[in-house]
Amino acid sequence: MRRSYRIIRPQLMWGVLSVALVLCFAGIARAKMDTQLCLACHNASAPKTDHVKGVSLYVNAKLFKPSIHAAIGCPSCHTDIDGFPHKLPTRKVSCSGCHPTQDAAYRRSVHAEGAKKIPGCLDCHGNPHGILPKRDPESKVYPLNLPRTCGSCHGNPELAKRYGFPDVYALYMDSIHGFALTQDGLLVAAQCSSCHGAHEILSRKDPSSRTARGNVPTTCGSCHAGVKASYFEGVHGKNLLAGNQKMPVCTNCHTAHRISDVQTVAWQVTTVGTCGGCHKERLRTYRDTFHGQVTALGFSETARCWSCHSAHNILPASDPRSTVAPANLQTTCGKCHAGATLNFVSYQPHADPHNKLLNPALYYATLFMNLLLAGVFTFFGIHTVLWLFRSLFHRTGAGPRSGTELPWR
Amino acid sequence: MTSNDVDQRYYFRFSLGKRYLHGLLMVTFLGLAATGLPLRFSETAWAAAFARTIGGFRAVLFFHKTCAVLLTAGFLAHVGELFYRVFAKGEFSTLYGPNSMTPRPKDLTDLIQHVRWFFWLGPRPKFDRFAYWEKFDYWAVFWGMLIIGISGYVMWFAPFFGRYLPGSLLNVVLVCHGEEALLAVWFIFMIHFFNSHLRPAHFPMDPVIFTGRLTGEELKTDHPVEYERLSQDDGLAAIQADHPPRWLTNFARLVAVGAIGTGFVLLTLTLAAFLNE
Numbered sequence: 034m035r036r037s038y039r040i041i042r043p044q045l046m047w048g049v050l051s052v053a054l055v056l057c058f059a060g061i062a063r064a065k066m067d068t069q070l071c072l073a074c075h076n077a078s079a080p081k082t083d084h085v086k087g088v089s090l091y092v093n094a095k096l097f098k099p100s101i102h103a104a105i106g107c108p109s110c111h112t113d114i115d116g117f118p119h120k121l122p123t124r125k126v127s128c129s130g131c132h133p134t135q136d137a138a139y140r141r142s143v144h145a146e147g148a149k150k151i152p153g154c155l156d157c158h159g160n161p162h163g164i165l166p167k168r169d170p171e172s173k174v175y176p177l178n179l180p181r182t183c184g185s186c187h188g189n190p191e192l193a194k195r196y197g198f199p200d201v202y203a204l205y206m207d208s209i210h211g212f213a214l215t216q217d218g219l220l221v222a223a224q225c226s227s228c229h230g231a232h233e234i235l236s237r238k239d240p241s242s243r244t245a246r247g248n249v250p251t252t253c254g255s256c257h258a259g260v261k262a263s264y265f266e267g268v269h270g271k272n273l274l275a276g277n278q279k280m281p282v283c284t285n286c287h288t289a290h291r292i293s294d295v296q297t298v299a300w301q302v303t304t305v306g307t308c309g310g311c312h313k314e315r316l317r318t319y320r321d322t323f324h325g326q327v328t329a330l331g332f333s334e335t336a337r338c339w340s341c342h343s344a345h346n347i348l349p350a351s352d353p354r355s356t357v358a359p360a361n362l363q364t365t366c367g368k369c370h371a372g373a374t375l376n377f378v379s380y381q382p383h384a385d386p387h388n389k390l391l392n393p394a395l396y397y398a399t400l401f402m403n404l405l406l407a408g409v410f411t412f413f414g415i416h417t418v419l420w421l422f423r424s425l426f427h428r429t430g431a432g433p434r435s436g437t438e439l440p441w442r
Numbered sequence: 443m444t445s446n447d448v449d450q451r452y453y454f455r456f457s458l459g460k461r462y463l464h465g466l467l468m469v470t471f472l473g474l475a476a477t478g479l480p481l482r483f484s485e486t487a488w489a490a491a492f493a494r495t496i497g498g499f500r501a502v503l504f505f506h507k508t509c510a511v512l513l514t515a516g517f518l519a520h521v522g523e524l525f526y527r528v529f530a531k532g533e534f535s536t537l538y539g540p541n542s543m544t545p546r547p548k549d550l551t552d553l554i555q556h557v558r559w560f561f562w563l564g565p566r567p568k569f570d571r572f573a574y575w576e577k578f579d580y581w582a583v584f585w586g587m588l589i590i591g592i593s594g595y596v597m598w599f600a601p602f603f604g605r606y607l608p609g610s611l612l613n614v615v616l617v618c619h620g621e622e623a624l625l626a627v628w629f630i631f632m633i634h635f636f637n638s639h640l641r642p643a644h645f646p647m648d649p650v651i652f653t654g655r656l657t658g659e660e661l662k663t664d665h666p667v668e669y670e671r672l673s674q675d676d677g678l679a680a681i682q683a684d685h686p687p688r689w690l691t692n693f694a695r696l697v698a699v700g701a702i703g704t705g706f707v708l709l710t711l712t713l714a715a716f717l718n719e
């Protein structure tokens with residue numbers, strides 16, 4: 034028996050396989066047949082508006098045939114069409130039958146809010162009869178095309194104002210991500226869905242959103258893994274993980290959409306103010322130094338916050354790994370000041386001239402200079418004003434003419 | 443020689459070397475002020491615009507350092523000349539006396555007498571070759587060049603000086619450099635301009651530092667003690683000068699208008715920025 038089974042089994046297998054193949058071909062053939070059958074009427078000569086809903090009955094075969102849905106045929110979506118001739122269709126075509134995951138994600142998203150559900154599937158994926166896979170360069174959701182697709186709403190200031198959604202297309206297109214995408218056609222360049230997701234786009238106010246404050250480092254880190262690791266080593270990242278929502282995340286310094294090349298002077302100079310937005314005292318004392326004066330003038334060829342504190346793994350000076358830890362100062366300062374000695378690095382880049390205890394030399398030097406200025410200008414101010422009045426009276430002959438000065442010339 | 447003759451004649455007050463020294467000082471001082479003040483008031487819009495116009499921060503520093511080196515050369519030449527006159531030629535009058543810049547008791551009594559004159563309490567004092575405010579101008583600039591110069595070179599070669607000086611001194615030098623510069627700039631643009639050029643007796647300018655010459659009338663009125671001394675030992679003939687050539691007078695006017703104009707622009711901008719701090 035065992036032997037006979039062994040003989041029968043392959044035969045059975047072949048049999049099942051052949052039946053399946055036949056059915057499969059038959060299915061495709063049926064779909065093709067259906068499609069051809071449908072297109073026989075729904076061709077270019079079909080009414081552009083039907084008499085019930087006013088929609089076009091024309092299906093462009095040239096669009097449909099290369100589309101991803103060509104293989105499954107018309108009735109897969111138009112489920113209430115069961116033969117020919119058919120009744121008027123009553124069921125609205127729904128994508129959710131085949132794409133339940135995407136549909137569920139979409140229903141949770143900001144785009145599904147409100148009665149009109151704008152945008153729906155087709156607003157992003159295009160003509161229902163011409164939907165292409167997202168890998169297809171012609172697809173509206175192909176990475177290089179997606180910003181323009183999203184931008185059809187999020188690049189329209191009037192629409193954005195009327196419906197209260199962000200108008201960010203222009204900002205993105207000016208960003209380093211936008212340049213990488215448009216100029217180099219870089220498929221890995223971050224575009225809308227890289228950060229916001231595709232179907233499950235949530236408001237950043239929703240804590241589970243990929244763009245919620247607490248999740249930004251992870252979202253950006255999905256590409257910038259090294260920076261993410263280094264950020265979470267630093268004080269900002271650690272405190273963020275500990276639940277301090279005031280900590281800066283990537284977007285605080287780099288902005289959300291208009292992410293600039295970090296080598297640009299404008300960004301390097303404005304970001305000093307970004308750090309100073311929280312570290313106010315540090316910014317004030319920095320502005321008193323040559324470093325701070327140069328950046329205030331709009332030039333970046335000098336020490337900025339992160340030149341010394343590093344950009345992402347910022348650590349307190351008490352941490353021996355910190356770039357501003359006493360043991361590392363000679364290396365850090367030495368990046369610009371070749372030959373920096375121990376004496377040299379005892380310079381205070383944030384010295385407060387009002388702090389007598391911490392900076393006695395600076396305090397007394399400032400006091401002396403202020404007194405000197407006040408003294409000189411008080412004395413000579415009075416001297417000058419008195420002299421001026423006396424000379425004017427002398428000229429006009431008013432008052433007793435004592436002493437001599439030169440006459441008017 | 444009648445008194446009227448003397449009034450109309452010209453006499454030398456400043457040698458060509460002194461006039462060149464003043465010219466160098468004036469040009470480099472204006473250059474230093476124009477390229478240094480934008481850093482001191484870096485948060486104002488005019489400072490940023492000016493720095494951009496010059497060609498950026500490196501260009502600003504380049505001009506600042508160039509002027510600094512030129513001025514240092516002038517300063518060293520002047521001090522060198524003083525040493526030469528005292529030690530090589532034995533001219534001790536350089537150190538003390540009416541022709542010296544060293545303050546004398548007369549300067550104090552002149553000051554008191556001058557202030558009394560301001561209030562019609564006495565006659566105008568009889569000044570010697572250098573009045574007390576002229577000596578103050580000189581020493582203010584001298585002290586200022588030392589403070590600003592030394593602090594400037596310490597910052598320029600900070601890592602080098604960092605071998606010998608504590609880091610806290612590197613903090614101090616910027617404050618000294620900036621505040622002393624403000625003192626110098628405001629003093630020159632307010633006090634020196636008034637004392638030497640804008641006061642009614644000389645308005646709008648005294649060309650003596652550019653032409654080197656003053657009239658006998660000016661010598662008698664502004665430096666009566668010197669005039670009397672010179673008349674007694676026949677020194678007047680030794681310093682008698684020709685009429686300043688027209689081109690020189692015109693050149694002096696042009697330079698003075700430029701310097702005073704630049705000064706007033708910088709004075710207004712810095713005063714406004716300072717009061718806003």
